[in-house]
Amino acid sequence: MIQYSRPLPAGITPCDPNHHPQWVETRGAPRSHPVARPCPPHHHIECHRCGIATVPSPSRAITEARWHDPSAHIPIHDLARVREQIAAAVANAA
Ligand SMILES: [Zn+2]
Numbered sequence: 001m002i003q004y005s006r007p008l009p010a011g012i013t014p015c016d017p018n019h020h021p022q023w024v025e026t027r028g029a030p031r032s033h034p035v036a037r038p039c040p041p042h043h044h045i046e047c048h049r050c051g052i053a054t055v056p057s058p059s060r061a062i063t064e065a066r067w068h069d070p071s072a073h074i075p076i077h078d079l080a081r082v083r084e085q086i087a088a089a090v091a092n093a094a
Contacts, residue, residue, distance in 0.1 A: 001026055001028040001029065003024055003027075004024070005024050007022065011073040012024055013049075015047050015052075016049070017042065019050065020047075021047035022045070022046055024043065024045070025043050029087050030084045033087045034091050037090070037091040039087050040085075041058065043059070044057070044075055045063060045064075051075060052076065054073075055073075055082060056083055057084060067068065080084055
């Protein structure tokens with residue numbers, strides 16, 4: 001997997017003016033993902049100061065909406081596990 005991180009796009013409110021959350025795009029599949037099954041790029045927003053991230057989504061609009069919805073936040077250390085669940089669901093739906 002390859003991850004591209006960049007600062008939050010203008011217009012998205014950070015969790016705290018002193019924090020520097022990142023917009024992260026993940027390409028490629030987790031290790032457990034079946035070869036030859038599709039796994040679209042996913043986006044999430046994470047803040048290491050808060051220790052939270054949004055549930056990854058292939059949609060930028062959903063990612064932005066989740067950032068503003070604390071119930072869609074997960075601990076950063078859960079990202080890998082949640083990403084594998086999402087990839088498995090995508091593979092099963094294919
Ligand atoms: Zn923060």
